[in-house]
Amino acid sequence: MLMTTTNTLDGHRVSSYLGIVTGEAILGANIFKDLFAGIRDIVGGRSGAYEGELRKAKQIAMDEMAAAATQLGADAVIGVDLDYETISRDGGSGMLMVTASGTAVKLA
Numbered sequence: 692m693l694m695t696t697t698n699t700l701d702g703h704r705v706s707s708y709l710g711i712v713t714g715e716a717i718l719g720a721n722i723f724k725d726l727f728a729g730i731r732d733i734v735g736g737r738s739g740a741y742e743g744e745l746r747k748a749k750q751i752a753m754d755e756m757a758a759a760a761t762q763l764g765a766d767a768v769i770g771v772d773l774d775y776e777t778i779s780r781d782g783g784s785g786m787l788m789v790t791a792s793g794t795a796v797k798l799a
Contacts, residue, residue, distance in 0.1 A: 692757040693767035694793065700767060706799040709763040713792045714755025716748040749773060752791040765795035
């Protein structure tokens with residue numbers, strides 16, 4: 692499945708727009724308690740474990756979006772947008788939601 696953040700694909704012509712497709716992934720609260728504690732401990736360093744978790748969440752969201760596009764009969768997803776949002780409950784610890792969205796298209 693071709694996926695791009697642009698609204699066109701060089702060398703391809705869009706023959707039909709099939710609709711908006713999305714994918715989501717949510718990381719649990721414990722990772723963020725650990726993340727912020729780890730950041731305080733590291734101070735200026737990077738946490739490879741958490742970066743890996745974020746990459747994994749992004750991949751899950753992208754895979755879900757691609758699966759939704761495939762169900763529509765799409766050849767590609769254009770205009771892909773990735774968003775990262777924190778969700779907290781009553782001001783306490785939260786979760787991170789990664790969403791991927793784009794437009795499923797059929798190519799000529």
